[in-house]
Amino acid sequence: MKLSSYQEKLNKENKTDFSDLKAVFINCTLKKSPEKSHTSGLISMSAEIMEENGVHVDIIRAVDHKIAFGVYPDMTEYGWEKDDWPAIQKKIMEADILVIGTPIWLGEKSSIATQVIERLYGFSGETNEHGQYAYYGRVGGCLVTGNEDGIKHVSMNVLYSLQHLGYVIPPQADAGWIGEAGPGKSYMDKGSGGPENEFTNRNTTFMTWNLMHMAKILKAHNGVPAYGNQRTEWDASSHKDHPNPEYR
Template sequence: MKAIILCGTLRKEGHSNTVTLSQFFARYLEDQQVEYEIIRLVAHHITPGTASDLGDPDDAWPQLLRKTLEADIVIFATPIWWGSHSSEIQKVIERLDALHDKLMKGQPSGLENKVGGIIITGDSDGAQHIIGTIGNFYNAIGLQLPPFATLSVMIKEHGKDQYPSEEQLLKIYREKYDKTARKMAQALFSAVRELHAVY
């Protein structure tokens, strides 16, 4: 079983709250024997557009799309910026719109029998709005969002003016979000197994 975490941090390299939370969660995927890859989207050139392939030789999206379609579990990980998901996640949503177009034509999107999850970092509320928006998009492109498949961490240490170390964040995550992360990983794993058993 494979999972891909499309990470919408705006930091091209170095410490990122959203990358750190994604890495924290990925350990629970490992406990379920799920292979995973975390992709820092901002480190790749994703050409703006709504097609799967825009014919741009520098566009990384066709390769990232292949990896997404090969995964059993697709997770969007995003920080909250002004009450919404990041611009990197929005670019992915726009490029995945082509799969919705296929569904509207009666063709498979390629994401049937796959499940989605959502990871969110922030220092104040806004997570429920983002879960609603991304969950609606998952539904529109064929991804199933099972119960308990979200991990949102709203803590002051995520604030723009805060500079916690990775170790400090991981300590907080382990102490306060262990059960939530474990339950999410188990929910995703179980949902994939059930889908494979049916189809």
């Protein structure tokens, strides 16, 4: 993806060192490689900005992997013969930034995006070294493409899910492009106007820089302060005035 002159200017004049950050983009297209993914086109803009500022970037096309259904960290322990998710989860846990990219189908995120979020949820009960939930201290964003309305609806769902799991969502952490409703041109099609769209390019740029800024702030402060939000401390407390009722 060719960046605009202003995007390149921002990269060139940036004074912040982001080289200690890692980012993972998960492309939730329904198309297996090497078929063209329009979502990958928008992802590439954000990824290129990050890479030009020293961020280590991994882009994962989820549909190219054998990801089992379920909400546990490793579904081979629950009857599945193959599950590539644990290796993907490892990359996610090593990253400071997670961006989920998805097309819109029937007004919703793709089925692959739903599966990815379910698998992320399967790890959400784990805790970090501070006793907080495992995703604390990381930031999340969302990119959306399609030929029907729904960017904001899809983003609300994805970003809500990520913050519920423990991710920090910075300002304006979503961006997207939708073409003419119906079977018209898609983002990467010649003449679509997608890669040149001012609104999409601005929002994608703002999202990318906000993700890097917030991730840098969290890293500098060793994540979210560990007080009042530690699962391990809560479970160890003997001062539960209102325990869950027993079911009989």
